[in-house]
Amino acid sequence: MTDNPLLNFRILQDLDETLLAAASATRALELWCETRQLYPAPVRIEATVKRNETVAAPDDIRELLAVGTEETVRYRRVHLTSGGPVLSRAENWYVPARLTAAMNRLLNTTTEPFGRVVSSLLISRETMESRKLSFSAASDGILQHVAVLRRGDGTPVSVVREIYTAALIPSVD
16 A cells, blocks of 8 residues: 555555456456566466355345255355465355356365356356445455356356455555
8 A cells, every 4th residue: 555545546446447347356356466566477366265164145145146045055265365465355155056066176175266266157247336445454455345256147156245455555656
């Protein structure tokens, strides 16, 4: 972050617009970091996964996923990094029955981000909420998104809540 609030606002606005325009937040983050030379190229985002965490999908998530109470919805919480500080913290509820067996295996056993794993489904992203956060010493969050990810046929496969961090704002000397 810089000491210039107006410059920080403009950079944050640019970051928000970049993410809103992208079908994949993972790929948008990689391009953002490469373009601004935040990390050595090529930037490759990886997910630190909080394994063995079970969180029931709230009713509003089930509604966005268009699933009944009998359908399985899995939860995956990750921190996205590129060999440095956390760029994004995300909670992801997804319907495993709407993914391939290979995709489910990758999500359960690797550090691959969700967006990269499901990219062959021609995913589109519908942002339901975009909110700028108040940066403080207690929290490095600068931006929050809630989005529905849909397969090419329009079927929702995931709802993600993401908090993007100040590590995405380049320092300007």
